[in-house]
Amino acid sequence: MAASKFARCGHAKDRVLPRELDEIFRREAGRVLATLIRLLGDFDLAEEARQEAFAAAVEQWTSRGIPANPCAWLISTGRYKAVDRLRRDAVFRTKVMNRELASAEVDAAFPDEADDATFGDDRLRLIFTCCHPALSSEAQIALTLREVCGLSTQAVARAFLVSEETMAQRLVRAKRKIRDAGIPYETPEPPLFEQRIGGVLAVVYGVFTEGYAATSGARMVDAELCGEAIRLGRLLDELMPRHPAVLGLLALMLLHDARRQARVSHAGDVILLDDQDRTMWSQTGIAEGAALIDQALSIPASPSPYVVQAAIAALHARARKKEDTDWPQIVGLYEVLLRLQPSPIIELNHAVAVSMVDGAARALDLIDSLRARGEAGEYHLLHSARGRLLHQLGRDDEARAAYAAALDFAMLEPERRFLEARIASLNECRSRG
């Protein structure tokens, strides 16, 4: 059956290079897995089937050429291999069949009618399953990186700074929960859809922020994770076109990523926005992000917090010199964001923006009222911002104490070095003065 699908590429006699195969496998891995999970109803079975299909492809494509639709060939072969295995392995078959999961409708013709829309639907199903709110947020991110992005367990473990064994166990537990709890392999229908899309976007942004500012350890930016998050954002935009929150998130990630090179020094130290070499910002990324914001704003809907955050990032990114930054508009956008999604971190950022418009004293009042409410007291950036404002107001002793408090809560090595340098420079001022 599969053999008849060998519509050769017209150059069957040409040698198929391993590089070509690798490229196809990398490109199709996600789609093949997503559809196999639907057909077979089981993550592990689908992964094994994909492995076997790839192995069969290496063998057959090398001698017979690459089929016209490699993705459909791989899915058809993978399903055939899995069904064959189920038939051979009676125990496995009883187990799976009884679960009614592998109502694999074994003989139902599949690949002939499969088109890009089917593959797209399956990928979206897989994303919603991996990002199901019944899974812990850690498990959601790990599963998405493993199953949707196709990262190896080792690579996912590295991203979380845990051992490969720990990550493998976490993934096994998550897949077991999907199976045991009956988490459906489905894209939710409205109105649940809008509720769940927020969770999916949080996972994608979680991958990005994990990459952009790893929460502990020596690395500041993990470019690989940022790249995966942006790829996921693009995939969501392709699968759910013209969704304002998706556009906003993709824009936000592109705009942050455009500044990535300028954000960390060669020595691995943090460089604040003010001190960044703006010629190092990627203008391509900034232009793409800005265009996405325009697209999002053209869609009539209540503003998504991601679009507002992206708009703030765009105002920073568009200022070629720091003096050109449109601070009054940034303050206004933070006020919109505070209404949509109140949080101590946004309040803090709002206060910092206010300092650029109304001065340090006014901003310090805002931060101190935030601190008085007992919120964000353990957030190092709050103390660090206080330190800067106090220094601007000439209150260096208090500034030093604020930086010291920040140091108590900062976990990243580069951030700690930055704070230590600030304290040292204040000490120097004192001894000189």
Next chain:
Amino acid sequence: MQYLLLIYANEAEMAGRDAPSMATMIAEYTEFTKGIVQAGQFKAGDRLKPSSSATTVRVRNGQRTTTDGPFAETREQLGGYYLVEAKNLDEAIAIAAKIPGAKHGSIEVRPVWTREG
């Protein structure tokens, strides 16, 4: 699939309710139960007496011990349950969210172990 929906609530807070508020709650539960019976999702369901009436039994090396009170002391106590039939977890969660107790307590959604696994 079958799911057991365990209803947890703060007993002290429940005990402090006045008669009209209890009557409203009972009416809401009656309405909810009727709904899931009509939808063919209801398998069983009961309200439990307070955890102060609970006894915990253990048998170790053939020795039976009984202790007063529930297995675990928690802020919220098990106060009732529903056993429902649902297509998948999303449907079970949708049912759980309609249980009147979900508005002030918590509902634990547990798939039931069946012969098929």
